[in-house]
Amino acid sequence: MSTQIGQYFHEFRVVGINYKxxxxxxxxxxxxxxxxYATLLSTAPEYGVGDFFVLxxxxxxxxxxxxxxxxxxxxxxxxxxxxxxxxxxRLCYSKKGTDAIRHLYQVAAGLDSQILGDFEIxxxxxxxxxxxxxxxxxxxxxxxxxxxxxxSSKAVKTRTELSGGTVSVSFAAxxxxxxxxxxxxxxxxxxxxxxxTGKIGRVTCKNLVDYLxxxxxxxxxxxxSTAQELALEMGLMSAPLEHLGAELKTADIILVSTNSPEPxxxxxxxxNAGKKLIIDISVPCNVSEGAQRLPDVSFVDVDxxxxxxxxxxxxxxxEVPKALAIIEEHVGEFGEWCxxxxxxxxxxxxxxxxxxxxxxxGVFGQVAESANKEERAQKVINSLATKMRTENALGCQYIQAxxxxxx
Numbered sequence: 001m002s003t004q005i006g007q008y009f010h011e012f013r014v015v016g017i018n019y020k021x022x023x024x025x026x027x028x029x030x031x032x033x034x035x036x037y038a039t040l041l042s043t044a045p046e047y048g049v050g051d052f053f054v055l056x057x058x059x060x061x062x063x064x065x066x067x068x069x070x071x072x073x074x075x076x077x078x079x080x081x082x083x084x085x086x087x088x089x090r091l092c093y094s095k096k097g098t099d100a101i102r103h104l105y106q107v108a109a110g111l112d113s114q115i116l117g118d119f120e121i122x123x124x125x126x127x128x129x130x131x132x133x134x135x136x137x138x139x140x141x142x143x144x145x146x147x148x149x150x151x152s153s154k155a156v157k158t159r160t161e162l163s164g165g166t167v168s169v170s171f172a173a174x175x176x177x178x179x180x181x182x183x184x185x186x187x188x189x190x191x192x193x194x195x196x197t198g199k200i201g202r203v204t205c206k207n208l209v210d211y212l213x214x215x216x217x218x219x220x221x222x223x224x225s226t227a228q229e230l231a232l233e234m235g236l237m238s239a240p241l242e243h244l245g246a247e248l249k250t251a252d253i254i255l256v257s258t259n260s261p262e263p264x265x266x267x268x269x270x271x272n273a274g275k276k277l278i279i280d281i282s283v284p285c286n287v288s289e290g291a292q293r294l295p296d297v298s299f300v301d302v303d304x305x306x307x308x309x310x311x312x313x314x315x316x317x318x319e320v321p322k323a324l325a326i327i328e329e330h331v332g333e334f335g336e337w338c339x340x341x342x343x344x345x346x347x348x349x350x351x352x353x354x355x356x357x358x359x360x361x362g363v364f365g366q367v368a369e370s371a372n373k374e375e376r377a378q379k380v381i382n383s384l385a386t387k388m389r390t391e392n393a394l395g396c397q398y399i400q401a402x403x404x405x406x407x
Contacts, residue, residue: 005341008051008066008141014100015073016055016062017091019114024058024301026091028284029083032056033261034131036080041135047076051142053132055107057124058169058283058302059114064104066141070094082261082284101145101334105327108153110163114306115172117162117316122153123199145334152330159326160319167312170204172305173255173279174211179308180277180298188214193251195244195265196258197221197230200281204257209234218251220244222258249273256280256287263288270294281305354380 017030032040032054040054049072052065063077074092078085095103103112108125110117129146132138138146157163181187194205197219208217219238221227231238239247248254248269254276258264267290270276279300280287292299354377 005141005338009101009335009338010097011050011066011068012064012100012141012145013067013070013073013094013096014062014064014103015070015077015092015094016060017088017093018060018062018112019303019306021093022091024283024285024303026083026087027058027061030061030078030081030088031261031284032061032077032080033259037131039080040076041132041137043079044076044137047079048072049076051132051137051139053128053137053142055125055128057121058281059118059121060107060112062107064100064142065137070096098331098335102327102331104145105149105152105331106324108149109156109323109327111320111323111327114302115167115169116313116320117164118168119157119163120168120170120200120203122150125149127199141338144337148330148334148337152327155326155330156323160322162316162319162323164312164315164319167316168203169281169302169305170200170257171207171211172308173204173281173300174207175308176279176300176305177212177253177277187212187253188216190214190216190252191250192217192253192255193220193247194218195220195254195256195286196282197227198257198259201257202230204255204281205230205234205236208255209236218247220247222260245269248276251276254278256282258282258286260286262286263291265291267291267294270297279305 017027019027033056037054037056044050044052048067050066052063054077055062055064061077061081063073065073067073067076074089074094075085078088081088106112108122110119110121113121129138177187181190192208192214194201194208194217197205198221201221205217205219208214215235217234217236219227219231219236220241220243221238222241224238224240227238230236244264245266245268248265250273252275254265256265256278259282261284263286265278265280265287267288270291271294273296275296275298277298277300278287278291281302283302285301287299291297355373
C-alpha cells in the first residue's frame with residue numbers, strides 16, 4: 001500500500017459539471033440520486049475505477065476517484081444519468097493529480113460554490129463520502145486526503161470571514177422573498193408550502209421561521225413522519241404527500257427542496273389556482289415545465305437565486321486570498337505525506353537492521369535492553385524520515401542512522 005500512494009496521487013482525478021458551464025436544467029440531467037449512487041458503487045470494478053465518491057448538489061455533479069484515464073470516469077458517472085454521455089463529455093471539466101486535489105480543497109471551502117462561501121457544501125461532501133466509505137471505496141489515500149480537506153475547510157472557516165454572515169442557496173430564497181414581497185408583514189399572512197424536509201429543506205424551514213417570523217407554513221415530504229417531526233419541533237403544520245395537490249392550490253408561496261428524479265409539482269396541481277410564487281432549490285428541477293409556464297406562476301430556480309448580491313458576499317470576496325493561502329498550506333502538507341509514504345518500506349527495513357545490530361552491554365543503562373533499544377531505534381527512524389524528506393542521499397543517511405543508533 002505504501003508504494004502505491006505515489007501512484008494514487010498521480011492517478012487521482014475529478015470529472016464533473018457545474019454551474020459555470022451549464023444551467024440548472026442541464027445539471028439536473030446529470031444529478032445522481034441515492035439509487036443511482038448505489039448502482040455506481042456496484043459497477044465501479046467494471047469501469048476500472050478504484051476508490052471514489054460522487055458529489056451531487058444543486059451546483060455540481062462531480063466524481064472524485066482513482067482511474068487511469070478521465071474517459072473511465074466520464075463513462076462511469078454518465079452511465080447512470082438521464083443525460084447522454086456526449087453532452088456530459090462536452091460540458092465537463094477534468095483535473096488530475098495536484099490540480100484535482102487542490103480543486104477538492106477549494107470546493108470544500110466554498111470557493112467554487114455558486115454562492116461564494118456556501119457553508120452547506122462540507123456537509124454534502126461528508127454525506128457523499130460516508131456512503132462510499134460504507135461500501136469500501138474510501139481507503140488509505142482518500143481517507144488521509146479527506147481528513148486534510150476537512151481540516152483545511154475548518155481552518156478557512158475559523159481563520160477567515162469567507163463564510164461570514166448567512167448566505168447559502170436556502171438563505172438566498174429568503175432574501176428573494178423579502179424582495180418579492182415588499183412588506184415582510186404580508187408574508188406572515190400568506191400560506192407557504194414547503195415540499196421536501198431533508199437536510200436542505202430543514203435549513204430552509206428554519207430560515208423561514210427565523211428571518212421572516214412566519215409560522216404559516218405547511219410541510220410535505222415523501223416520508224410523512226419526517227415532515228411531522230419537523231412540524232412538531234417548529235410549531236408548524238404538515239400534510240401527507242397524497243394531499244399535495246390540494247395544499248398547493250391554496251398556497252401563495254411554494255418552496256421545493258426534494259430529491260426526486262421526476263417533478264413532484266405538476267401543472268394540474270396549479271392550473272386555475274391563482275397567483276403563485278414557486279422557488280425550486282432542487283436539482284434536478286422538481287417543478288414540471290408545464291407548471292413553470294402557467295400565466296399566474298412566477299418561477300425561480302437556483303441559478304436565479306445565485307445572482308442575488310449583498311454586502312455579505314462583497315465582504316466574502318475580500319477573504320478569498322486568505323482562504324487560498326490556507327488551502328495551499330494543507331495541499332503542501334498532504335503532498336509531503338504522500339512523498340514520505342514511498343519511503344515507508346525502506347524505513348521499516350532500516351529499523352529492522354538497527355534492531356538486529358549487536359550492542360555492547362550497558363549501552364542503554366539500567367532500563368530493560370529490549371525496550372530501550374526499540375525506543376532508540378524509533379527516534380533514529382523519525383530523524384531519518386525527516387532527513388529523507390528534505391535530502392536525497394539515502395546511502396549517507398543510512399550510515400548516519402547507524403551512527404546515531406550506537407552513539
